[in-house]
Amino acid sequence: MPKRSAHIISHTHWDREWYLPYEKHHVRLVQLIDTLLDKLDGDSEFKSFYLDGQTIILEDYLQVRPENLNRLQKHITAGRLIIGPWYILQDAFLTSGEANVRNMQIGHQDAYRYGEPAKIGYFPDTFGLVGQTPQLMRQAGITNAFFGRGVKPTGFNNTVSDGGYESSFSELIWEGPDGSKVLGILFANWYSNGNEVPVDEAGAKQFWERKLADAEKYASTGELLFMNGCDHQPVQLDLPEAIRTARELYPDTEFIHSNFPDYLKAIEGALDRSSLSTVHGELRSQRTDGWGTLVNTASARVYLKQMNQKGQAILEKAAEPLAALAHVLGRDYPHHLFTYAWKTLMQNHPHDSICGCSVDEVHREMVTRFEKSRHVAETIIEDSKKVIADEVDTSVFSTYGEAPLPLIVMNTSGWSRTGVISVELDAERLYLREGYTLEESSARMKAVDLSGRLLVDTEGREVACTVQDLGLLFGYDLPDDQFRQPYMCRRVRLTFEAQHVPALGLRSYAWVRQQGRTAAAAVATEPDDNQPDSLIRGDRILENDLLKVEIAEDGSFSLQDKTSGKIYKDLGVYENTGDIGNEYMYKQPEGEQALTTKGLAAEIAILEDTPYRAKVEIKHEWEIPASADAKLDEEQRALVYYPERQAQRSRDTVTLGLRTVLSLEREGRGLHIETKIDNTAKDHRVRALFPTDLDTAVHHVDSMFEIPQRDNEPAPEWENPSNTQHQQCFVDVSDGMAGLTVANLGLNEYEVLRDGRNTTAITLLRAVGELGDWGLFPTPEAQCPGEITMHMELIPHSGDGIESGAYAEAYQFQIPWTVCQTGVHSGTISPVYAPFKWEAPQLAFSSLKMNPDTKDLLLRWFNMSRVEAELTLESGLPCEYIYKTTILEEANPPSTSNSADGLTILAGPCEILTLGIHR
Template sequence: MTRHLHLISHTHWDREWYLTFQQFRLRLVELVDNLLDLLDRDEEFRHFYLDGQQIILEDYLEIRPGQRKRLEQHIRSGRLGIGPWYVQNDTFLTSAEATIRNLLHGIRDARRWTEHPMMIGYLPDQFGHISQLPQILRGFGIDNAILGRGYKPEGHAGKSEFEWASPDGSSVLAIHLPNWYNNAQRLPVEPEQSARLLGWIAEKSERYASTKHLLLMNGVDHLEAQETLTEALRAVRPLLSQDTVIHHTDLASYVARVREEVELPACVTGELREGDQYYLLHGTLSARVYLKQASQRTQDLLERYVEPVAAWNALLGLQAYPHDALSFAWRKVMHNHPHDSICGCSRDAVHDEMLARFRQSDEVLNALLERGQQSLIRQVDVSGMGDNDQLIFAYHTSSRDRTDLVEADVDVLQEDGEDAGIRLYDASGRQVPHETLGRRKLGKRMLSPINLPTTIPVTRHRIRFQADAVPAMGYAVYRVEVVKAPNTEADSPVRIESSLSVSASTASSESSALSTQVMPTNRPPVLENEWLRAEIAPNGSIRLTDRVTGLTYEGLHVFEDDSDIGHSYVSHPVLNDTVVTTADAVTQIECLSGGGLEQSYRITIPWSLPIEADEEGGRRSELYRECSIVTEVTLRQSARVLAFNTRFDNRVEDHRLRVRFPVPFSSGVCRAGGQLDVVTRPDALEWQRDRNTHPNWRFVGLTGEAGGIAMLNEGLHDYEHTHDPEGLTLTLLRAVRSISRRVPGAIDEYGLEEGHQVQGEHVFTYGVHVHGADVSHAELYLAAEEFANPIRSVVRPVKDDRWKSGRPWVQEPGIEGMFERPDPNASKPKLPLTGSFLQLSEPRMLVSAVKMAEDRDSLILRLWNPEEQAIEGNVAVDAAEHTSGGAYLVNLLEERERELLLTEAGVWIALRPKQFVTVELPLER
């Protein structure tokens, strides 16, 4: 049988890493300039692949805009391969929607260049692969994956080709690169050397190949196209054996030939995280954790607030959907998602620029959100309300009704009196108790597109109240009444009836949210509601009782610090490690809020840690330095989550900080939130690693026969399932000396970056969720989503008359008043005081995306099933008169696949276990 060597010329382009983006971009410009010259002069140079990243073209053309026609010529001819990704992102540290939008933007951009972009699931250097990636690839019409890490052929019949499936059964032909993506990095021009090299490469590849089609990758990180390749191929071909043919070709042609002959071994299902620590590079889960936190905050802002609010406005015909601004924000976020960027393993300057990109995206998104919120609240029906009343529009995008605390800033005009107070009423007219968290006088800036800005003197009341049963994917409106100088009992605020109770030693249960009280040492403080009882021990640990299951968890929330002499990619300890914990700490415990709607305590630990680690000596320093660690632990009324907000002042080096949560039962598996999945991981160690940590998205939990707990978190992706004692640990930060190490015991000139020691103050947000033994995957995922995404609020006066202020002119022309612009939505239907934009009859069906279609006036919903059983249910959209154009099942490119039945009750959706679908509802105008 003839042996076919498929030679793929390519570069692997890390946009930023050990050089900054701009430094690498200058090299990129030279690479593409030289490549275009090579393609122009050498017609036998058949193909070059641009790493599957469309952003390469963006970055190049920003410097070389005049080269567009030359690029287009070679792309259309098929000699320059582009697509399908926008960037080569890390998929464990980014949301499922980020990966989907990555491919959506990448393929749509590529199609502007050519009708036939490379539809290859090219994943050369990601540090493992998420479980749902085959289903995502299939959703874009990609039936293959070529990957460099996460899979070890030795454990799978020794073959590099295999069927890889997501938990729903969607599968792709996967081809592993056992000899990496540079196994034919450069071919010598000298024919004997080239023939010898090709024989060596073929022999190594045949050990794993299932067919006679072998993949030879001609290129590697940042290398330019081999300009002598045609000459080398011409010289070596006569020296190859008669049964060997070498093709200078492209990945699509290679995959097609493999598919014709391959007989795949047993299917591999789920995530791919096989290999040792230097292969999987799992230390990146917690390197520069502040980047992970920023990324999750921005993605949540995009996915859980801005896009749904913009879609609701478009659905109601109130505002045009801001496609271009959202595309800009998504691209800014995705610029931070390449695997050497979000993984935190680059230069200090690279990560500084990433923070700037997150800020730019956040600024755009917050402005879009404010406009969208104001548009919705303006449309609320205010019939029967007083002219001086105000509205609080409280909303969320969870797929179930929510009861939670809401905070809002209510501004009262100072002309109403310094002692003016407020009352709060729900849609039924019932007065709602609230707490005042603070007041301050300020000048409220009034901005207008047609009048110059000015300020109005107000007193800002920061209030907190409980919003009960705010409808799923919906809102509730509260009326605010200003009470001038209340001086009678009738004018006083309603007393808060709280489910919270406190120990005898705590502050009064009156609504004194701003009070602070140091706790006596002989009486442990207790936080308690109908679900939980949490007792704070003198060392700051928590004894938590689930009042439903009766389970008690002892010694929760002990901090643990050990050494880390690894680098940004890999974590490992010194030989003779010293592990420091807060188990014997002396703490100061203060009551911040002793009742009402929320109980909160501050735990201060004056903790001393070794100042550094000595790699050569194999031990931590005997010199210690104090690093304060301060935690606010909070329990809200009706909450099943005990929340923690921890501040740590990192003043030492070469260490790893974690927080421990032991459990009183044995559990052979843990459940971790994933990307459109809840992943069940066994506790068996299959690979030798110094640290047995794993990724989670939003939560990780353990469940026993009587119940369990889940650790909810914001951007803390690194956890370990421990066994002595049984429990979970969350990694809060890792402080190391370098990006990486090429030489043992030495750091190269590009690797020593001070920022990897992450000095200074860090803030971590996480919580403990208690549950019964029968808790569903959906319940855990929803609890984690809601923990990170509170009910938001926006405030607006019923009548603008007293609030209108500004200057129509810079000078004083003698014209009084201001310019007016009519409300374009004044004649449109009003919104009731409570409402839901989207309802799901099946509570286990979750929502991943609510947006408008990329290229037509349609609402797009992405729905998924986290369970291991099939589910089905009805999906109804409010304002159905706007979506009477039918319903369609679409792929991830938003191309219609089949029509769905749309009735007055909505669309019926049936989902296989772990399946997700995308539904289109065209709008009728």
């Protein structure tokens, strides 16, 4: 037998916040790094320390200890402190693809300030891993992935169980859906298997007899990995002495105070790759009993997931593309603000944060961070859209006489878009600098005549709209070169359907006075008599050219796809069950029968009836159990493992208020659903049910840069009655001929029920009262009391979700419209405009941004399909050449397929494709 090596890597897994609030962990971090620096300064035998793969540790430490920058720098340069490649260790399934890319980009950017980032794909405690991880690693120049979850079972307090491994060894080949492969290193005995090594001979012998055997049980070579650390683990200062003891006890073993680069070099030299298992795609611990997957963190504190979805969307899908276009028009691209906004947002992305599985103080602080990041993004959007709107040639509206009010509708999605929007316009302003008293200003604005106006497009066609007079309002400008400029105004809100706004483009409209029209304009603005005046048929039917919705007395409804004739029945029933689990995992009380709103009388009323949209309100007053019974508190205090709890629901009841609004737009291909829950109960879960009655054993779901296929039935090893899973934008059940896509905003948990109907169940609310995991940490705010509003869209389709456009519709559902009022002026941009054009139905557009180093524009797509797809891109901007790059956006030479008209390039199956525009 060849001599074995024990690679001992010093580290700490640093959750910034978890069972303690952030600042309490922060104080401990400062103490830890102080101690570490002293040890590195004074002991050359203490070789190195791994800073958990996240550069934010340096940021957090230097916030308190800026005087120690040079000491940190010295040890990083010497290779004794190993940093990066991430900014933070993020949850994989609850953060967007672009957030993961920014995490890698900013982690590298920060690491380069000190030295080189470690090319280590580090996921020690990530709650499952997405299928595209190998491709993301390879595009970042990383050929490995170290991880603790996804292919093995774990139990209470992260104890490791035997069996259920998809891999023969702790080393494996992990292959993504695009074919990218990395060497996977599973922490088969957890990332603490070398923690607190004894120095004394007796203790060391007992320790190493067990630890060496445990590691050899799973290792494919004699290169054994021991992780000397754990969560918030202090530095083991006497590790050099402990290693000397081990060497004396086991002369046949080489004990090395190692690091990841050296360990990788050793393992690569010893591996027989042909003996390794290949694991494909997502790592979600499906070959387990199902009780320890931590999947229900996807529904803990849903309000956090909603805020995250909004924060990600406005940053990556609105602020970045708008700022990029504004830069083309001459405005500086605010790289510094984007870095700050992304960092602030990503500070909420570690698994114990975004997963909602920490103490209440942690999640209160998260709300503030979400708001801070959003406020920066909103400011960038406001500044950028004004730059763009000021360059739009709106002179076409000058023919409409006195005071036309142009507005620019901007579509920052990757597809042409039609939809109902609302915009607030100032019909007239009076600046206080003009010398009028407040009383005179108010009187003048109140006297503004709003009558006789209509909305028109650039072709002069009248656009049906609803006008709401918002009355007299105060406002102010903040000029770049003057003191603030307050004004009084008369404001209105226009609601209308914007049609066919081009991808990454804009379309112009104007609210004009009817009496000021020229004769030619008057003819052009005649209304279209072919358009229906209403989408409501009878009391409870909504219908457009594509869809028909019939609402039953209990508020459930049927949805007909008029293109295929397929009818989906019993949609929109709500389900309620008890939950005696915790923030990590759901547990329904034994023997409990779920409550539903099926047959529960509802109040139904028409809210909106216009030519472009109809809305119907459905109200339920639902009596449900008030909480779990008293036994739950007893079991929690006794630390009874949640699958073994016997608590039931209380006999006391409360009224749960449900308000549902169904909304159908004239050109809409989906039915919008807004649900508001007034949560008065505890220890329970609420889901919306959407039966499909489609015969299929699989379904598709949106994940990070991928639409993976998942089985409806769990693996044979699965024992948990619940089979809930993660989603991002949507889940789709289809039989190949018809399908129903359910899109959502920040509702990351779903289940395809094994009920004979292949029902898609979307978790709207999960209310629990404890953190869970390794002790008792009460979390009363995780009961989520009060009102919460959720948004979904049902998109029926024929055939494939990609080719039918259903997935494109679901992705657009995530993205807010941007609208800006402007004046009548000439400009360099036509009133209907898009800077790029492309053809590629299989590709989903992901981002447009600017690289801070090259100043090039970067566009990213991902191939939704498992087959090669062709992208043809045309740039309407001045462009020297186009090149292909990676997620790190390095400058590259021109693509060989460049031409005067643009570029045609092939995207491989499931490829994440990034193109640079060098101007």
